[in-house]
Amino acid sequence: MALGFSDWISLLGVFVTSFGFGITIWQIIKSKSAAKLAEHAALEAVAEVRKLKVVNDLSMAHSELEEIKRLARDRAWHDLPERLSRVRRLLIFSKGQLSEMIVSDSGAILDAIVSFSETEKLIIRNSDAYDKLNHNKINAGLIDHSDNLLEIISRSL
Amino acid sequence: MTDKRALLVQTLVQKTQEEKINWQAASDDETLIAALEKGRIVISKVLARGATDIVLRVYNEQGNLVDEFSDVALKQATGEDWYSELVQLMDRARRHALGTDKVLEDLIIELNYDAPF
Numbered sequence: 001m002a003l004g005f006s007d008w009i010s011l012l013g014v015f016v017t018s019f020g021f022g023i024t025i026w027q028i029i030k031s032k033s034a035a036k037l038a039e040h041a042a043l044e045a046v047a048e049v050r051k052l053k054v055v056n057d058l059s060m061a062h063s064e065l066e067e068i069k070r071l072a073r074d075r076a077w078h079d080l081p082e083r084l085s086r087v088r089r090l091l092i093f094s095k096g097q098l099s100e101m102i103v104s105d106s107g108a109i110l111d112a113i114v115s116f117s118e119t120e121k122l123i124i125r126n127s128d129a130y131d132k133l134n135h136n137k138i139n140a141g142l143i144d145h146s147d148n149l150l151e152i153i154s155r156s157l
Numbered sequence: 158m159t160d161k162r163a164l165l166v167q168t169l170v171q172k173t174q175e176e177k178i179n180w181q182a183a184s185d186d187e188t189l190i191a192a193l194e195k196g197r198i199v200i201s202k203v204l205a206r207g208a209t210d211i212v213l214r215v216y217n218e219q220g221n222l223v224d225e226f227s228d229v230a231l232k233q234a235t236g237e238d239w240y241s242e243l244v245q246l247m248d249r250a251r252r253h254a255l256g257t258d259k260v261l262e263d264l265i266i267e268l269n270y271d272a273p274f
Contacts, residue, residue, distance in 0.1 A: 088220070091220065092219060092220045092221070095219065095220065096219060107192070109220075110196075110197065110216075110218065110220050111181070111190075111192065111197070113216070113220030114190060114197045114199065114216050114220060115183060115184065115190070117216070117220075117222065118183050118184060118188055118190070118199055118201075118214075119183075119184045122184060122185055122188070125203070133185070134184070134185055134186065137184050137185060137186070138184045138185075141183070141184045
């Protein structure tokens with residue numbers, strides 16, 4: 001039985017509807033991919049800004065440490081505890097922010113934090129007898145941690 | 158109830174004897190630091206009330222001081238005297254941090270070496 005005009009119109013309608021439906025699906029998929037790409041780009045940008053902030057904080061800690069080394073060389077012990085505390089706080093904050101830090105860098109920063117905390121306590125304990133402090137050892141420790149910090153900053157750039 | 162601090166010290170002593178702890182020297186001769194994955198343990202001799210106490214400080218992964226106690230506090234908690242054991246622990250830790258045993262071995266080898274001339 002041959003198809004009549006109305007049958008052809010109906011068939012055409014089915015094709016057009018299916019085609020339109022297909023285009024709609026394709027547009028939805030395309031816009032979802034675009035949204036995902038945009039989200040990924042936004043997250044990357046946030047991570048990059050956070051990383052720059054951490055590198056900046058580590059650089060500030062390193063600058064502060066250079067001044068502390070100078071004070072230690074000059075045996076100006078009285079000012080050191082507060083400065084060491086400042087550096088320590090910067091390092092604690094930085095360590096917490098940089099989640100993709102490699103294990104050895106994280107360990108090196110933790111070593112510095114603990115070392116500065118202990119040096120701070122040592123200086124305070126001996127505040128009435130600074131001549132008891134082993135300034136060579138204290139200086140050597142500051143130099144080591146300062147060098148490690150500089151390496152971490154260089155690698156992060 | 159087992160005192161956690163006492164357990165920590167016992168484990169530290171045992172693992173140090175087994176040479177499984179990475180001990181590091183600090184800014185003074187009477188302080189040593191155990192570098193562990195989840196934090197740091199500091200042991201030091203401190204002059205307090207005319208006597209020498211041995212103090213342990215525990216730092217977490219973030220670098221925050223989370224506990225501090227002395228051999229006196231351990232004695233009060235457990236009824237046992239921990240001073241001698243902690244002195245021995247410090248001695249072993251210092252030897253590890255300074256590589257003392259390796260230096261002694263190398264010197265013994267050198268002293269025993271008969272030069273050909």
